[in-house]
Amino acid sequence: MRPIDHTIRRGILVDRAFSIIGWASLIFCLSMLGLLLYSLLSDGASRLSWDFLTSFPSRRAAAAGAKSALVGSLLVMLITACTAIPLGIAAGVYLEEYARKNWFTSLIEVNIANLAAVPSIIYGLMALGLLVYQFHLGQSILTGGITLAFLILPIVIVATREALRAIPQHMREAAFALGASRWQVVRDHLLPYSTGGIATGVIIALSRAVGETAPLVTIGAISYIAFLPPVPFSERPWLPATNAQRAVARAAQADPLPAGLGTGVSPLRAGTIEVRVRPSDGGGAAVSTTLAFDPSMSIEDLRAAFDSVPGLAASLTPSGYLALAADSGSEFRLAGDTAGLTRALGLNEGGGLHGPVEWAWSPFTVLPIQMFNWLSTPDEAFAKNAAAAGLLLMAVTLGMNGAAIFVRARMRRRIKW
Amino acid sequence: MKQLSPASFALLGTLCFGSTASAQQSVVKVDGSSTVAPISGAMAEEFQNANKGMKVTVGTSGTGGGFKKFVRGEIDISDASRPITKAEMEECTKGGIGYIELPVAFDALTVVINKQNTWAASMTTEELKKLWEPAAQGKITRWNQIRPEWPDAEIKLFGAGTDSGTFEYFTEAVVGKAKSSRGDYTASEDDNTLVKGVEGSKYALGYFGMAYYEAHKSKLQAVKVDWIKDGKSQTGGAIEPSAANVTGAKYNPLSRPLFIYVNRRSAETKPEVKAFVDFYLKNAKTLVSEVKYVPLPDATYEVVSSRWAKLQTGTVFGGSHAVGISLADVLTKESK
Amino acid sequence: MTQIAANPARGARDAISHAARRKPSAVLMEFGLLLAAVLSILITAGIVYVLFSEAVPFFRVVSLWEFFTDSQWTPLFDDKHFGILPLVCGTMTTTGIALIVALPLGTIIAIWLSDFARPGLRETVKPILELLSAVPTVVFGYFAIQFVSPALGRVIPDLPLFNVLAAGVVMGIMIVPYISSLSEDAMRAVPMLLREGSYGMGANRFTTAIRVVFPASLSGVGAAYTLAISRAVGETMIVAIAAGMQPTLTIDPTSQAQTVTAYIVQVSMGDLPHGSLEYQTIFAAGLTLFVMTLGFNLLSVALRRRFRQVY
16 A cells, blocks of 8 residues: 555656646746836836827937827728728638638638738738839838738637637527528627627737838838828918929920920810919918919020019029919918819829828828837937837737737627627 | 628628729838848938828848839939949840939948957958858858967858848949858848847857948947058058047948939929928938947038039949948049 | 429429539639639749749759858848848747746636636636737837837846847747637637546546647647748848847847847849849748748647547
8 A cells, every 4th residue: 555655646746746846937928028018117117208209200218209109000900900901801701701611711721820920920921022112002001001900910800700700500590590691690690799809809909010120121011100191181381381392494485385295194274273372370261362383485585473472482492493482471272173284293292181091191100119229229228218119019019918818708798609 | 790701701702902002102111221221220210200191111132122113213212321323224224214322411331340259350352351251161160260369260251131231332443243151151131130149149240231240239349450452551550440540431341331322303303302402311310320430521522412403413433332431532533 | 383283293303303413604613713712822823833933944053052051141241141040040039938928827728717717707808918919010020129128128137139038038928819719719629528537536637638638639729830930931121120130140038149040131122123133032031931831830730620520
C-alpha cells in the first residue's frame, strides 16, 4: 500500500506544482500588460488633456496634439466599416448558407484562412501597387480605408460563419418547411439571430484596424498634417488670391487670346462672369461686379477687365499666367461664368460647397502613425506625446474589445435554443 | 434589425465612396530632406497658424526622393540638403519643370560619440575616411585600428539613411565619393535611432545634422574635426562644430547650405505656394535659429529674396555637390 | 377557387412549386453574395499580381542566385548588394526569440487553462489574456524601446538600445494568446473519455495532460504554433521600432538587425520612387515574406483540418 500512497501523493504534488507554474505564467503575461499600461501612463498621462485632443501636431512637443490623427482614424474607420462589414457578412452568408461543397468553395475557404494570416504589411504593398499606382486613388483616406477593409475582411467572414453555424439546423428546417426561400431564411431568421456573434467579430476586427500602422506606412500616410478633411456641404473658403492654371499669353505680347486657348477643355465664349468681393472678416456684404468677355479680347483687355473690379487686383506673371488677388482685408469668388473663363484658364472659383465625399480624397494621418511619428522624433518630450497617443489607442482598442466581450456575454445569456 | 441586410450595407458602402469626386484641393506640397524638414515644418506650422484654411504638407523622403517627386511635378517645393545634381537638372528639363533655388540656412554635420568616450574628442578627416570608406567594411571594426593607442573595442557605427542628403554629403565630404560608404552600420532616416544608439553605447560613433546634436548636447559628445587634404591641415587644427565656426566658414568640410527648390509653375499658378514661400523667406532668420540651424547673414537673405521676387530659375552650383563651401562662397555665387 | 375545390391537392402543389421557383431577385442576391466571397480570391490575386509584377523586373536585374546567396543587403548604397539573407536572418532571429518566450508560456497556459483551471476562471482569464493580442503593435513597439530595452540593458552590459532581444521578447509576449487560445481550444476538443480513461488508470492531472491530452491535440496545437510563427515572421512595427535598421548576417540577440518587414517600412518612410529598382526591392522583399508566411499558413490550415477530422 505504501508505494501507491507515495505515487498518489507525488502525483498530487506534481499537479500542485504545475498549477503554480500555470498561475505564474499567466501572471507573468498579465503583468506585462500591466507594465505596458504603467509605462504608457507614467509617460503619457500628464500629456492627456482636452488641448491634446483638439490641437494639431506641432514642432513644440508641449503644444502638439492628436486632432488630425483622431479625425483621420475616425474617417478611415468609417470607410473600412462601410466596406468590410457588408462584404464580409455577405461572403460569410454565402459560404455558410449557399455554397455547395466543391473544390471552388474549399479554395475560397483555404484562401480566407491564408488571408487571415498574411502579414499586414503585405496588404500595404498590395494597396500601394494597386490602389495608389494602378487605380490612382492617391495616398488618401479612401485608399487607407479600403486597405484596412481588405485586411479585416477574413475576420468578419470567419465571425459571420461561426455565428451562423451556432444557429441550430432546425431553425432553418422550420423556416424552409413553411415555404421560406433561402434568402428569406437568411434575412428573417439567421441574420437577426446571429447579430450578436457578427457584431462581436466586427468590433474585434475594427479594433484591430484602428491599431494597424504598417500597411498605412507603406501606402505613404506618414507626414505632418495640420488640417482636417473638408466637411461635406460646408462652404469652400473664398479666395484671397487665385492664379490661372494655364498660361494665356506672354505678358509682353498684347495680342488677342490665342485661338487654341481652351480648346479641348472648354472654349472661351462671349459671355459674362460675376466677381463678388467681401471683407475677409466675414462681416460685410459681398459687392458684386459683372464683367463681359468675348473671344476677340486681348490678354491685356482680360487683365484690365478684372483689374477694374473694386477690391481686386489683376496682373500677369512672367510666364503669362493671369493672377488675381483681393486687396488686403478682403476676399473674393468667381461665379455666374457664362464665358467659360474659369474652365478655360483653370481659375479656382472659390466659395461654393464641398462635395459630400470630397473628404475621402484628402491626405491623412491616423493615431498609430502619429504615435510612430512622435516615437521617431529624437526629442524625449515627444516620447511623452507618443505615450499619450498610445493611451488613446489603448483606450479605443481595449474599449472595443471590452464591448465585444460584453456583447458576446449578453447574447449568450439571451439566446436559448 | 431585421432590415439590416447585407444589401442595405452594400448600398451604404456605395454611398460612402461611390462618387468619383476627385476634387483638387489646394495644398502646398513640400517633400525632401529630413534635415531641412524641421525648418519647413516650423514654417508650415506658423504659416497655417497665421493663415487659417491654408494647407501645407511636409514629407521627409530624403533629398533624392524629394527631387524624384519634384521632377515629376508631384510636389511644389523640394527640401534639399545639397544643391541639385546634373542628372536631376536634366530630369527637370525633360519634365518641363523650372526650379527656383533658394538657400535658406546652413547646417553642419556633427560626428558624435558617447559621453563616456575619453579618447576620440578630435579626429581627422583621414581617420574618418579610413573608418567609413567601403573598403573598411568588415575590416575596420575596432577603435585601435584607427589609432593604435585607442581602446581595443568594437566600434558601433551609426549613420544617416542612405536616401538622405546627409548620407550623400557625408560620404562625399569624408570618403570623397557620394553614396560611397561601408554598409555594416546602422543606417536610419530616423535620427532618433542614431541619437539613442550613440547615447546607449560607450564605443559608438555616428554622424548626423547639427540640429540633432544641439538638441541632445547633454547626451552626446561632438568630435572636433581636422580637415586634412594633400597631407596638411586645411583648417589649422581640429575645429569644433559650433554655430560661430559654421558662419565663420571654419568648420569645413562638414558644414553646408540647405535649400528649398520651388517649382516655378507652382509659384506662378498657385497663390498659396507664393504666399508660403514669401512667408518662408520673411521668417527664415527667426525660425531657422529656433530649430537650431544657422541662419544665413542678412545680406544673403536679401539676395535670395530678390531671386525669389524675380522667379529666377537655375542653380548657382552647376550640378556638383558643394563640399567645404563657406557662406562667403555662397554670397559671391549669389551676387553673380 | 372552384379549381382548387375541384382538385385541392393539385392546386396546393402548383402554389408550392410557384413559391419554390427561384425569383430573379433571389438569384441576383445569391450572385451578389457569391461575388463578395469571390472578392477574397481577388484580394489574394491582387497581392500576388502586385508582388510579382514589381518583383519580376527586379529579378531581371538581380539574379535569383545573387538574391539568395549574397550575404549583404545594401540596395540603397553606391556599392549595391541584393542578398536577402541578412533580412531573412533578422526575421528568423526575432521570430526565434519570440518563440522561445511564447511557446513555453503559451503551451503551459493552454494546458493549465484546459485541464487545471476551473471553468469559471477559464472564461474570465481567456478574454483578458486575449487583450494582449489586441494591443496595437505600435504600442508594443513603444513598450519595447521605452521600457523593455532599457530594463534589459541594466542586466546585460553594453546592450545597445536597439537590439533584437527586446524586440523578440515583446513580440513573444504578443503572440502568447495566439498559442494559448488556439491550443486550449484544441485540448478542450479532446474527448473527456480519453481523460477519464487516463484518470481511471490512476494517472494524475499533469500526466494526463502531458501524456494523453497534449499528444491527442497535437495537430491542433501544431496549427496554433505555425500560426504564431507566421504572425511573428510578419510582425512589423515592433521590430521596425526596436530592433534597429542594420541588415547584418548574425544571430546574436544582443546586436541590431533588420527584418524583412522593417526594411519595407524603412524604405516606405523614406521614399517610393515608383518604378525604380529600390522601389522594386520592397516588393521582392515582400514576395519573400509572402512565400515564407504562405508556407506556414497552409501548414496551419492542413493541421487544423486533420485535427477536425480526428474528432
